[in-house]
Amino acid sequence: MAQSPEMRASDVDRDRVAAVLREHTAQGRITMDEFNERLEQLYQSKTYGELARLTADLPDVDLRNPPAKLPGTAPAPRSGMHSGMRAAWGAWAAASSINWVIWLIVSITSGHMIYPWPLWVMGPWGVILLLSTLSGGGQKRR
Template sequence: MSQSPEMRASDVERDRVAAVLREHTAVGRLTMDEFNERLEQLYKSKTYGELARLTADLPDVDLRQRQVAKVPEAAVAKKQHAGMRAAWGAWAMASSINWAIWLIISVTSGDMVYPWPLWVMGPWGVILLVSSVFGGNEDNKKKS
């Protein structure tokens, strides 16, 4: 079955076009600026027609025959959810800032100030730890 230009494209098709664009950049048909512009347009594209326009001025490549690198299932299962990684990053940043403030106050006051950053990072960290350990991977739950 041939795809009409109005049919919606999937992430797999976008990945195939990205691989083709990388190859054309590697052999010098596209500059890095052109590649970056097309890549930005690529991930905004929704239909086969929009994908085809990105490679219309390049030599033909059969996108259906392109092999996309597959990630092993075990690696996907171990991969932490992007939202959880962001939450841990926010926790680490807030904890670092609070400890830096505590250290500055302790040094400038001349005595050790009560380690109040523990009250900021402790409960938050425990909640994140429990969510990370027992929360599971949301992507795997959707597949089940």
């Protein structure tokens, strides 16, 4: 059934238009002030015709398919490692670094080198991460 401009719009319809307005704001077609004005009007709108007027001067946006990259932008670097595995390695590196800094400060302030206990923190954790990475636990799923 075709939607006539006089037909009442639902909350779902208003949310859909709000998403379109957010996308146009993100793409720079409308300013934040315009976005806020249109958003105010959006939630006061009652019919499909009122909703259509809010986006009449904007091109159609397919929210299911993001826009293609601009020709001048470089693609994001692709690594064979899953982002979760990269995050795990990052956490390991951060924790290991903090422990080594603490060890160094304690060694300097005590006046002699103490046992390198950070090895017990980074060693087992690093071995598990290494085995997971090598066994394919870090591969991207397709």
